[in-house]
Amino acid sequence: MCGASEAPNAVAFTGAGHAFSFDQLVARARAAAEQDYVPPYRPAPDVVRRINYEEHGKLRFRTDAAPFGRMGEGGAYPVTFFHLGEFFPKAVKMHLVQEGVAREIAYDPALFEMPEDSPAHQLPRDSGFAGFRLQEWHGASDWRTQDWVAFLGASYFRAIGASGQYGLSARGVVVNAAVPGQDEEFPDFTEFYIEQGDDPRAPVKVYALLDGPSITGAYAFSLTRGLDRSDGVHMEVEAELFLRRDVARLGLMPLTSMFWYGEYGRERLNDWRPEVHDSDGLAMWTGTGERIWRPLNNPSFTTVSAFADENPKGFGLLQRDRNFDHYRDGVMYDRRPSLWVEPLAPLGKGHVELLEIPTNDEIHDNIGAFWVPQGPAKAGDHHRLHYRLHWQDGEPYPAENIAQTIATRIGRGGEPGKPRPDNEVKFVVEFDRPAVMQQIPWGVFPDVVVSTSAGELIRSFAEPVPGGNVWRATFDLALPPETIAELRMYMALEGRPLTETWLYQYDRRNLWP
Template identity: 75%
Template structure:
């Protein structure tokens, strides 16, 4: 899996009658010359188009003048700015203006953009006049039908900073992302994952090829966006109901409906997928590669199982691509989180401490399957190397259909924290053994910090919880638990003896009187990775 740097409708009389609803104040600061002919639009019709497309040969998205688009590199693309005076829904009748991304070296496929008002859609026609474009930009040489690469939604048009502040963006293949409660972008979500990390197979990246933006008239109401998905092995339709609200510290919540149809057999079908970056944390860091203490968009995978267990798995930057599967039936939720919110742990002006966590909440039963965590080696922060997605238990065969309904929470923390269960707030590791004595090569120490004062401070003085630990490889030599002097943390320490060629799947939590006090800490430990980074 490679996570790198990232109409046919009949023109009806109903559409004609609704033209008056698309006023300059409501729909757009664009003129009629910038908009295509109107047509009726519904999500249900988009689903039927996706279903019909799955029975036909795949047609790749239009790529206008690829040799010219390749000249629009990162720097040149950054200078192509959509003119906010033309932003749809920036008038008195709209809440969140839409602006658009230009094609570029990494985004060379044309994507059709539409505005929708009262069930009537009109395509936004590309023009270089819609962009601030330097005189020497290669973009001047592109044809008139080039289209756009993606779009973003700006803050409420009543805010002073709406022209410079966006809060959700769809750009590249089927990737999209939103800012969290701290106002920062970070990890992304995707429409679907096709054959990620399958030996001897190349991963497919299906594209959102059409968007339909039905703007909210009130900032407290959701923005509704529909999208058509297309790839060699899949087609699909999506409906996003995205809520921002005036209280920006609440983050962004998306309700997603989708129907997916397989054109071909798929070896690994990943649904509701997330993608992030983890270079190194407070454990296993690549010494002398970088000056910062930690570099990551997410530091762990969390899961709330059907039976109510809370799982936490610190992320790895492994020496080779690794898939970890967590079996369940109708899980309550899962996500990639950024729990470490201390700036001193990053010391970086790009604000890793403010990156959002992303939680997937199924709103309809998923049945049996696996939450799969993909970790890929990386030597820099510019590469997304973490994937997380749901894989149904049944084989993904040609002709199969999938109907999904789920909610994405872009927040600082998971939306439904467990009551009376402490969370993992730190994982550290090093050589095992005692100070002043030789440190055996095959003995490693794991130190896990759990924090939730309302739970842990209730433990009577002199009483120590038990560390419940298991491992798939090696042998646990010693465990103990102790309070950290600041009074808010209990620490579990585990010494593991393991052979150099073994990989241990570890599992641990604190227990008192037969009841768990903490979530379950999971970790995949490969001593070769530690030796390579140390």
Template identity: 70%
Template sequence: MLSRRALLQGATALAGTSMFLPRRVQAEPVPFSFEALMARAEALAGQAYVPPYQPMPDVVQQIDYAQHGKLKFRPEKALFAGQPGADLPAGYPLEFFHLGQYFTKRVQMYTVVDGQATEVPYSTDFFEMPEDSPARQLPPDAGFAGFRLQEWNTEADWPRQDWVAFLGASYFRAIGAAGQYGLSARGIVLDAAVPDRTEEFPDFTEFYIEEMSDPNAPVTVCALLDGPSISGAYRFRMTRGLDRSRGVQMEIEAKLWLRKDVERLGLTPLTSMFWFGEYGRQRLTDWRPEVHDSDGLAMWTGAGERIWRPLNNPVSTQISAFVDENPRGFGLLQRDRNFDHFLDGVMYDRRPCLWVEPIVPFGRGTVQLLEIPTDDEIHDNIGAFWVPEEPARAGSSYTLNYRLYWQNTEPFVAENIAQTVASRIGRGGTPGLQRPENVYHFGVEFDRPAVMQRIPYGVFPEVVVTTTTGTISRVFSEPVPNGNVWRANFDIEMQPDESADLRMYMALDGVPLTETWIYQFTPRLAMDL
């Protein structure tokens, strides 16, 4: 899976190769329904793929990062918005993104009122635009690149903050309870990290945004997806609400049809960034203690087990697959909320967690974690998605119904199970003595006061740890002196080129106290010890 930023660079390269005929702008309202959009998507799957219109590629290439930043949407032009200070605000202000070097394809925008869809025609009047901007050369049918919704328009918060944005291929993202963007979601993942195949990035080519008037009611947006191997229709019901502590919730319905065979079909995909954390980093990489949008993959299996997998920044792309049947949910989480662990003004400590909850059961398949090497924080190098057990063949169709929770924590916390709060790796052996070669120490910390305070004074929980490779030794537990956190410790002896799948939890009288911590460890890929 390429990063979102790499995707955009790829789109830039493609933009100069062809120019497709524009569609006629629909000026009059037309009837609209999600059922009709699904019928269109199904019909498209039986036709040859036609790429989206890309107006004047040579000109769009001139709208680089700096030029794009000068194209400011005029707040007074926002749709569905009353004026700040009005007695009865009309809705979440709707703004559009301009085309640019990294967003070259036109996405058609429609507003839906009383079941009638009206296209929003592109106009330079929507934007503050310098006189010498290359954007002024674009034709009247250039179109938009995406859209965003601003906070409910009161003088206190609008138009300073948007809470959801759709921009680039099938990417979208929302802020969490801390009001900060971070990781993204996607409509679909096709053939990510498949040898001898190039990952495909289908596009949301049309959006239908329904009229809104209640800040606590869901905002409904429908989207048409199209790509060389797939077509589909999506309906998003997105809830922000005036209680900002809840973050953003989305209920998503989708129907997908495959034009071609796909080796890896990733449903409900999430994408994030992990450069380094409190473990696994090389010396002198960066001045900050940690840099990541997410620090682990959490899973709640169909059997009820809670699992935590810390993320890696590997030296080569790797896929980890976790077999399950009807999982209750999974997500990429940012559990570390301590600013002192990041020391960065971009507020990594405020990045949202993103959790997937199936409404319609997924069946049999695997949660797959994709980790791609990165040497900087500008790349989204982490992906997580559901892959059905059955092969994805041309003519197959898929029906999805699931929720996304953009919050500070996962939404369904098990109060009787302690969570992983840190994973530490260092040299093994006994401190104060000569350290043996090829022995590595793990210290994994768990916290949840209601759970850990049940441990009687003087009792030390059992550390249950297994490995697929190597020899485990020096296994013990200890309290961290703050009253709540306990640390599970163990050493593992293994050769530098070996790879071990580690699995561990803490138990009291044979009953698990903690979630199951799992980790894929290859010594030569770890930090310099």
């Protein structure tokens, strides 16, 4: 292994390799669930704590040492590694798999560009890595600076979409999120095994071992990038989970995002930008074929919404608004990827759960979406999952015969020129899909089919928006103080739905409008 003062041109390994298979990883996860939980290794906590966000950003893996960074090394996508830091203090074992043999990569500080005054110099030589990322194909001119997938922190991972931007994240599993009186658990991917071939069109295989106080698991990821970057990233995932103990809320195939405010909600915030969010809605394709859109909220109180279903065809957190002028921000919120979950095996009965947490800044992920199986999650339970994740600009399977929601606007209720009742709020929802909207005969107005769980609906009507094939549904809701209303609406013509179903939770306690 190279000394700390040298700049190595390759990684070294800790010892001889060993035979590896996914079945072995599953067996290890199953056996671990029958043992007491042992927390992962945290090297020199006092030192790692000093590697704050700024210091961590200075620790860059040397791309000259990246596995698969050159032709003939047996892989198409170079692998680079993340250093430990204040927010990523746990050592994660990294392995390369070739011809069925796994070898563990040895940590060496010389693998990183490291300032002379960096606290990282004081770490022990067995510190390990925090995570890894895959760079673009080594035949591309930008591979040293551009990565396309990253695994870092607990069981979090993310990928860029078709527009080349990172945004929301996925997780291996969610345990006890937003359960009153309980802290959320964050199980860790403790070991990774990376396997790939020379063909950049072929998927990269990543295997991961999961461990946490209440759950263990084994994951097999098949990551497809390809040479056509406009298609985003696709991941096929197989996972087997084993519960050590009872869990109050078990979330499978979870997604995590940020929503500060959109075209609604800005009134109670103090920021110069029109909108700030990584995702603007939860989309669902139910087992019965219904298409649903639920705009996201930044509530005043933590909110959990459940959407019951059986064998859903998919769900996802999407960034539908792609207009830069709606954000006006150089971090390019208009290019953030959408993430769609496509089950490849029946899920049975359960519900899609949407978690919305108050936030006062864009730096906090405050949105979660995941599948919760029906029934209690008990110690000894075994879950087998098979699904695909699509990191793209839009949905991989958009409906061809219905219009999509493109905007949700909220304002004072009532009519212009008349007294505005304090308890009335106006909702304006816009739908766009030219092929569908062009079917509406001139002079004919669709029905607005709307219902509420609380309060009174006063007025509703549909009208075309001048200048395009956009139609607008407008209705007023009278709602007493301290009341929550679950709203459901779609537009129909002669009884046939023209649009997806728009759902919204309106809470008078959110202080706006």
